[in-house]
Amino acid sequence: MSGMGEAAARSRVADISLASAGHQAIDWARRHSPVLDGFIRQRLEDGALTGRKVAVVVHLEAKTAFLATVLADAGAIVVAAGSNPWTTRDDVAAALVERGIEVHSSRRSAPEVWEADLMKVADTEPEYIIDDGAELTVRIARDRPDVYSRLKGVSEETTTGVARLRQLEEAGRLPMPAIAANDAACKHMFDNRYGTGQSTIQAILHLTNLRLPGKRVAIVGYGWVGRGIANYVHSLGGRVVAVEVDPIKALEAHTDGHEVANLMTALGGADLVITATGGMRSIAERHFSALAPSTVLANAGHHDLEIDVPALRDSSTSAEEVRPGVTRFMLDGEKPVFVLAEGALVNIAGGLGHPVEIMDLSFSVQALGCHLLASGDLSPGVHEFPAELDEEIATAKLASEGIRLDVLEEGQSDTLSGLLKADTWRSSGSQ
Numbered sequence: 358m359s360g361m362g363e364a365a366a367r368s369r370v371a372d373i374s375l376a377s378a379g380h381q382a383i384d385w386a387r388r389h390s391p392v393l394d395g396f397i398r399q400r401l402e403d404g405a406l407t408g409r410k411v412a413v414v415v416h417l418e419a420k421t422a423f424l425a426t427v428l429a430d431a432g433a434i435v436v437a438a439g440s441n442p443w444t445t446r447d448d449v450a451a452a453l454v455e456r457g458i459e460v461h462s463s464r465r466s467a468p469e470v471w472e473a474d475l476m477k478v479a480d481t482e483p484e485y486i487i488d489d490g491a492e493l494t495v496r497i498a499r500d501r502p503d504v505y506s507r508l509k510g511v512s513e514e515t516t517t518g519v520a521r522l523r524q525l526e527e528a529g530r531l532p533m534p535a536i537a538a539n540d541a542a543c544k545h546m547f548d549n550r551y552g553t554g555q556s557t558i559q560a561i562l563h564l565t566n567l568r569l570p571g572k573r574v575a576i577v578g579y580g581w582v583g584r585g586i587a588n589y590v591h592s593l594g595g596r597v598v599a600v601e602v603d604p605i606k607a608l609e610a611h612t613d614g615h616e617v618a619n620l621m622t623a624l625g626g627a628d629l630v631i632t633a634t635g636g637m638r639s640i641a642e643r644h645f646s647a648l649a650p651s652t653v654l655a656n657a658g659h660h661d662l663e664i665d666v667p668a669l670r671d672s673s674t675s676a677e678e679v680r681p682g683v684t685r686f687m688l689d690g691e692k693p694v695f696v697l698a699e700g701a702l703v704n705i706a707g708g709l710g711h712p713v714e715i716m717d718l719s720f721s722v723q724a725l726g727c728h729l730l731a732s733g734d735l736s737p738g739v740h741e742f743p744a745e746l747d748e749e750i751a752t753a754k755l756a757s758e759g760i761r762l763d764v765l766e767e768g769q770s771d772t773l774s775g776l777l778k779a780d781t782w783r784s785s786g787s788q
């Protein structure tokens with residue numbers, strides 16, 4: 358059987374005949390990913406990944422698929438699944454299978470089907486996981502202890518996933534190294550902040566066909582994601598009201614020029630509410646009474662747990678999809694509120710995901726994280742992504758855009774020893 362035939366026999370995708378559109382989408386991602394397609398490919402040529410089994414469990418769309426192909430081209434045996442049952446692109450999944458990569462995923466699959474897909478990936482006994490939300494890692498830890506004990510490393514994409522890995526470590530249940538790819542500057546700052554900021558607002562405007570000027574937008578959680586969203590809301594004429602539980606973050610939102618309020622106050626005047634906390638049920642049943650009529654609710658945090666949509670359904674007299682991806686819930690029989698993408702990540706389930714150029718950075722971090730796991734001898738536990746690799750990615754990105762950096766010249770560096778010289782001290786006074 359050919360590589361494609363073998364992959365097809367082992368895979369579960371919606372429809373292999375969709376592959377042609379998927380190939381086009383992956384090629385578009387490649388064209389706009391100069392770092393992954395250049396610098397990273399070269400770095401992976403050393404053979405460290407040859408024959409290594411790598412599971413890629415990230416939202417399965419074109420940019421992720423391109424990452425999977427780069428790893429496969431470097432000799433890895435790649436198997437892929439979606440990290441969320443809502444976000445897989447069926448054409449892209451089909452294209453990966455045609456390229457000989459095993460895939461277990463389809464869009465909007467039922468929760469139990471998605472769980473079964475992840476277990477199929479677990480059963481391939483991956484050595485390394487590129488994970489999102491630690492979705493595969495925690496399931497292998499719970500349900501496949503043998504596979505878990507042989508796992509050689511995890512590189513994690515999200516804030517939520519890194520938190521889960523640290524919990525496993527604290528519980529003494531992380532016997533392998535894990536890289537907090539999320540915490541790399543080239544990932545966290547650009548992906549969470551600018552990527553999610555742009556793609557969340559883009560998806561909300563696309564799904565609702567509304568505009569932002571004059572609208573009050575409550576942003577629940579002012580971390581990297583929240584502040585990125587706030588930046589785009591503000592740029593497009595919306596008025597931000599930030600909700601926080603951390604006083605430093607709340608002060609930051611205030612200093613950035615936004616209104617800051619507690620949740621119940623913010624909900625009362627909001628046209629649009631966006632959750633970005635990474636926690637569970639930031640909008641729960643007890644908050645529904647504070648929502649103004651016709652409020653639009655959207656979630657940008659991990660998974661679909663931030664807005665309690667099941668409780669909203671139970672509290673409503675009707676629930677109807679009034680536009681694709683927009684569900685109207687009638688609270689108390691007379692107050693409509695609208696939920697986007699059923700409370701799943703609005704930018705991915707209801708939009709196109711992050712801009713390609715941003716994912717070029719994020720997935721370069723992931724690829725180098727995987728390479729580091731396969732080539733180094735990191736000790737068990739959660740590791741920071743090395744700063745020197747972060748800088749190499751940033752340098753490659755700047756070079757790909759034709760941007761050159763300055764370097765410190767003689768006399769511009771070493772400020773302490775300069776200051777300590779008596780002449781400098783006298784001439785600069787005693788401040």
Ligand code: NAI
Nearest residue numbers: 515516517549578580581582601602603634635657658659
């Ligand atoms: P972060 O930790 O920097 O920020 C979260 C903020 O929420 C913190 O400042 C925290 O104090 C605040 N918070 C927590 N619970 C709260 C509550 N109940 N009410 C008000 N504030 C609360 O995390 P980051 O990087 O901003 O990520 C947030 C979430 O977004 C995570 O789940 C992450 O995985 C997810 N994410 C989603 C992306 C997407 O494409 N939609 C992309 C990147 C991250």
